[in-house]
Amino acid sequence: MFAALNPIALQLGGLEIHWYGVIIACGVLLAVWLAMKESVRRGISDDHILNLVLWALPFALIGARTYYVAFEWPYYAQHPSEIIAIWHGGIAIYGALIASVIVFLVYCRVKWLPAWLVLDIAAPTVMIAQAIGRWGNFMNQEAFGAKTTLAYLRGLHLPEFIIQQMNISGAYRQPTFLYESMWNVVGFILIMSIRHHQGWFKQGEIFLSYVMWYAFGRFFVEGMRTDSLYLIPGLRISQALSIVLFVVALGLWIYRRHQNIDWYLDGDPLAKVNQ
Template sequence: MLLALNPIAFQLGGLEVHWYGIIIASAVLIAVYLAMREAPKRGIKEDHILNLILWALPFALIGARLYYVAFEWPYYAAHPGEIIAIWHGGIAIYGALIASVIVFAIYCRVQWLPVWLVLDIAAPTVMLAQAIGRWGNFMNQEAHGAVTTLAYLRGLHLPEFIIQQMNIGGAYRQPTFLYESMWNLVGFALLMTVRHHEHWFKQGEVVLSYVMWYSFGRFFVEGMRTDSLYVMPGLRVSQLLSIILFVAAAGLVWYRRRQGNVAWYLDGNPLKAVE
């Protein structure tokens, strides 16, 4: 039997470098690279993408933590010193996404950039980063589902190293990290394939399609996880938010299409040409 993978990649003196951090950092770098390649084609300078990432990353981390703390407030109210102890675990991707969108909107307003277009450029790459980032959860043996059987996992035709990494606490677990990763990877491939088709997407519809795709898949994956935050017994926070986001995104697509004056994604930046 294979042993569980070591979550620590290497040590530098007394500093332990975890695979989780390496994977997340790699995911961000790949996403930034792809967004920077797309931005000039749509009339947005590459520098704006770098600036956005530098602003968004710290606020995304804060947002991810605050989101988690808010829904676990009884514990953190009793242990306030743990609020900043992010190294003990407890962040939520929805919190990071919400904080990042706010930063994007503020930055774009200050820099006179079309918010919807910038979000469209970033959305598919964010989905890819999420797909890659879930493998950090895999290395930490977290974000998994309920107990299952070895026969079930082998029936999925998974590589043996994934199967053995899903042996957690003496029991095999549903690889929900993998389900979400694959769902996001398919969504990334679809959006990257079709967003350059003429007259397919109005500005804003790439990011709204991302929201609908991600929230739809997350609703079902969240239902299989064992580490969910709950609004109340039986109602998971991420499932409720997934429903709200899916309906809101679909409604925005319908509403903006009816306006008739929304530019096409391929029209690029109507406010400022690339310098």
């Protein structure tokens, strides 16, 4: 029998380092490394990737918290001191993604970089970072689904340590963190396998593919979770946003496909001019 895993990775005096933070950091580092390698191939300095990360990370955290607080405002209006208490939990990945995209667009505008190309470079790396990050939820025993049975979990042929970590408050739970993580891993492998095929992607289409892939999977996974934020009774916010993002991304894909837009493999046109 496995005991629940300790969410604390390291304790130094009064300082606690949580596995959640360690896992998130590992995902970010892998994403940055992959994006830096690809940016050079596409004619964009890897320094820009580092700068973007340094700008995007704090705003992503603010966006994730703001998104959560906005949809839980009745509580936080009564407890304003809790608004910044992010260590008590309460962040939303969609808030982080929206804030990060805004930072990317502003940075690209200021630095005269092709925004769609930069988003293309970042998109699959963000996907694998999300897949890794969900294991932080696993360590915290959060982002889980409805009650299920031990027999069901063993029927999924999961390792015993995952099964026992899904024993939360005396009941086994659907490992929705795992479903979303695996969905992102498959999307990452698929996009990374085909993005360098000549004539397959115009600039912006890899990013739009990521949006559609993630939104589609998140819609179904969100429907299984028990900790969702609700727009109105019966309508989960993340599901509504997933539908909007999928439709908008698909519409942009169709529209841009018939426009005179550079191919992804053409890279940054300004890089060729300056060579």
